[in-house]
Amino acid sequence: MPPETITVGMRPDWLLTLTWAWLALALPTACCLCFINAPYGRHNPGTWGPLISARYGWLLMESPAVIVPTCAFVWVHGWESTVMLVFFLIWQLHYVHRAWIYPFRLTRISSPMPVLLMLMGLAFNLINGSLQGAWLFIHPTIDSSAWFGDWRFATGCVVFGLGLAINMDSCNRLLRLPREKPGEYSIPHGGLFRWVSCPNYLGEIVGWLGWALLTWSPAGLAFAAWTIANLVPRSRAHHSWYCEQFPDYPAKRKALVPGIF
Ligand SMILES: NC(=O)c1ccc[n+]([C@@H]2O[C@H](COP(=O)([O-])OP(=O)(O)OC[C@H]3O[C@@H](n4cnc5c(N)ncnc54)[C@H](OP(=O)(O)O)[C@@H]3O)[C@@H](O)[C@H]2O)c1
Structure with missing residues (x-):
């Protein structure tokens, strides 16, 4: 289908500029987060x-x-x-x-x-x-x-749904842990935890990439970029923390992407 049948209107220049600037800001943010963990959960040093x-x-x-x-x-x-x-x-x-x-x-x-x-x-x-x-x-x-018949919408919906399902399943597994062992962290198991330490973050990233595709909007793309900027460094920090805290931590488990990272 030709794009002009599904694309309408002109966005004001200021909105385009603002959105691209916001997207670009994700990169320095990711760099900072490689050195300073967002201070919540296990990474809160108590000085904030x-x-x-x-x-x-x-x-x-x-x-x-x-x-x-x-x-x-x-x-x-x-x-x-x-x-x-x-x-x-x-x-x-x-x-x-x-x-x-x-x-x-x-x-x-x-x-x-x-x-x-x-x-x-x-x-x-x-x-x-x-x-x-x-x-x-x-x-x-x-x-x-007409957008509902476009491959970007259909593929984006599948990717978004997959991400949401991975995120929900992993969150459910994590939220059960403090109920089983109140006041302490333990090694999560099952689902995509078999392969990675942070499947909830993986699901979040996949989901917002799907959103960017299904909405085909710079705002969707910017949000996916920010999610990657936030969660890639944090998954690395979580993974290192698990490896330090638990000598029996599964050696083959990666941080975020099965078999790769
Ligand atoms: N889109 C984005 O940019 C973005 C950014 C951040 C978060 N998020 C989403 O927000 C949700 C929560 O994020 P989060 O950073 O709080 O996730 P998280 O660090 O994995 O923690 C989730 C919850 O599970 C508990 N928990 C985690 N690991 C545990 C373990 N090994 N043993 C016992 N309890 C454990 C945490 O307790 P503690 O809090 O006590 O550690 C927390 O209550 C996730 O779904 C994430 O994808 C999205």
């Missing part, structure tokens, strides 16, 4: 100031990712376009869980996080949520249901 419970930290910092795109969707009456409605539902499938269900699945003894980190996460979600809302609903790249 006041703390907030993990539950309320996740709830507060992730909520803008639900609310901001919803405002944009409602603003433009997005339900009147089937494509926008489908994008909105796919986005919320992930984010309603992450922002409003996941925090209540954490045990009360989950490591608290620095307020500063929560504020950084909140700022990230405000920017990212605004970009997704702007590109999907306010200045849409795609607003014809």
Whole structure:
């Protein structure tokens, strides 16, 4: 199908510039995160100031990712376009869980996080949520249901679904661990943990790559780049930590990508 049948409107220059600048910022962020671990969970050195419970930290910092795109969707009456409605539902499938269900699945003894980190996460979600809302609903790249017949949409949906399934399965396995052995970390088993230390991060990255494909938007691409920038260094840090803490840690397990890294 020719792209002009599914591509509409012109995006303002400022939005394009802002989005590419945001995408480019992922690279220096990844470099910093190779030297400084984001200070939460096992990598919190305790020197980043006041703390907030993990539950309320996740709830507060992730909520803008639900609310901001919803405002944009409602603003433009997005339900009147089937494509926008489908994008909105796919986005919320992930984010309603992450922002409003996941925090209540954490045990009360989950490591608290620095307020500063929560504020950084909140700022990230405000920017990212605004970009997704702007590109999907306010200045849409795609607003014809002809897009549902495009290979990018179909492939993106499969990749997104695969990523979500891997992420959910791995999160479920991790969240069971503190209930089995309260107050201590243990070696996760089963699912993709057979091959990698951080399948939840692998699922997250795969999922947002799928999102970039299925929405075919610079905002989707920028989010996938930021997810890689955040989670590749963190998976390496988690993997090294496991290897140091557990002498019996499975030697063949990689950090993030089975058999490779
Ligand atoms: N898109 C992005 O850029 C991005 C960025 C960060 C996170 N995320 C997503 O957010 C979710 C949570 O991320 P996270 O960094 O908190 O993941 P994580 O470090 O794997 O931890 C997830 C939960 O499991 C617990 N846990 C992990 N390993 C454990 C073990 N070996 N033994 C006992 N408990 C263990 C953690 O407790 P503690 O907190 O006490 O360690 C935490 O409550 C993930 O699905 C991730 O993909 C996305």
